[in-house]
Amino acid sequence: MSAISIRTLQAMKDKGQKFSVLTAYDATFAQLAADAGVESLLVGDSLGNVIQGQTSTVPVTLEEMVYHTAAVARGNARAERPALIMTDLPFMTYGDVATGVESARAVMQAGAHMVKVEGDDWLVPLVENLARQGVPVCAHLGLTPQAVNKMGGYRVQGRDEDKADAMVKHSVALAEAGADIILLECVPSPLAKRITEAVKVPVVGIGAGSDTDAQVLVCYDMLGLNTQHVPKFVKNYMTEGRSVAEALKAYADEVRDGVFPGPEHGFEA
Ligand code: KIV
Numbered sequence: 001m002s003a004i005s006i007r008t009l010q011a012m013k014d015k016g017q018k019f020s021v022l023t024a025y026d027a028t029f030a031q032l033a034a035d036a037g038v039e040s041l042l043v044g045d046s047l048g049n050v051i052q053g054q055t056s057t058v059p060v061t062l063e064e065m066v067y068h069t070a071a072v073a074r075g076n077a078r079a080e081r082p083a084l085i086m087t088d089l090p091f092m093t094y095g096d097v098a099t100g101v102e103s104a105r106a107v108m109q110a111g112a113h114m115v116k117v118e119g120d121d122w123l124v125p126l127v128e129n130l131a132r133q134g135v136p137v138c139a140h141l142g143l144t145p146q147a148v149n150k151m152g153g154y155r156v157q158g159r160d161e162d163k164a165d166a167m168v169k170h171s172v173a174l175a176e177a178g179a180d181i182i183l184l185e186c187v188p189s190p191l192a193k194r195i196t197e198a199v200k201v202p203v204v205g206i207g208a209g210s211d212t213d214a215q216v217l218v219c220y221d222m223l224g225l226n227t228q229h230v231p232k233f234v235k236n237y238m239t240e241g242r243s244v245a246e247a248l249k250a251y252a253d254e255v256r257d258g259v260f261p262g263p264e265h266g267f268e269a
Pocket residue numbers: 023042043044045046047088183185206216217218
C-alpha cells in the first residue's frame with residue numbers, strides 16, 4: 001500500500017472519513033502505530049514531558065526533535081503502509097520567518113513530511129513561505145503548550161465568544177495561507193465543530209470533541225502509562241488483555257468508526 005500523504009488526508013476529509021494521529025518518538029512505536037492503521041505519526045515536543053521528564057515542552061531543542069524524527073522515520077519506513085510524519089518545531093525556533101525556515105529544513109531533512117507550529121494568525125507569513133518552498137504545515141491553535149507560562153497553566157481555550165470568533169478567523173487565515181492541517185487542543189466541542197466546517201483542510205482535535213476530522217493522542221497516555229495528571233480527553237486502550245499492538249489498532253479503529261472520542265472526553269462551551 002502506498003504511503004499516506006497530505007493528499008490522502010485531504011481526500012479523507014472530503015469523503016467524510018475520520019483518521020487517527022498518534023505521537024511517536026522512536027522507531028519501534030512508529031512501525032507499530034503505522035502497522036496498526038494510524039494515518040499520521042506526530043513527533044511531538046511532548047517528548048519533553050514523557051521521554052525527558054520535563055514539566056513542560058519549553059526545554060525541548062531542535063536537535064532533540066531532529067534525533068527523534070530520524071528514529072521515527074526509520075521505523076515508519078519498515079511499516080507496510082508508512083504514515084505521514086509530522087514534527088513539532090520546538091519552543092522559540094520559529095519566531096521569525098528566517099528562523100522558522102531553518103528549523104523546518106532541519107526536521108524535514110531528518111525525515112518529517114510536515115512541520116507543526118503553535119500560534120494563531122501571526123504564523124501566516126511563515127506558513128506562506130513554507131508552502132511556497134514545498135513544506136506542508138500543521139497549525140496548532142487553542143491550548144498551545146509552548147505558551148504555558150503566558151497562559152498561566154493548561155486550560156481550555158476559546159470559551160469567551162470573542163476568543164472563539166478569533167480562533168475561527170485565525171484558523172481560516174492559516175488554511176488560506178497554505179496550512180494543510182489545523183490542530184485544535186482543548187477547545188469546547190461546539191467551537192471545534194465550527195472550525196472544522198469553516199476550513200477546507202482537515203482538522204485534528206485533542207480534547208476538542210468528536211466533530212473534528214481526526215483525533216490525536218499522546219501514545220503513552222492511551223497506553224495507560226501516564227503516572228502524572230491524566231487529562232479528561234484521554235482514553236486508556238490497554239484494557240481487555242490487549243497487547244500494545246492491539247491497543248494501537250483499537251485506537252485507530254475507534255477513531256475511524258467515530259467511537260472515540262465520546263462526549264465524556266470533550267469540553268462544553
Ligand atoms: O507534542 C504533542 O504531543 C502535541 C499533541 C498533544 C497535539 O503537540
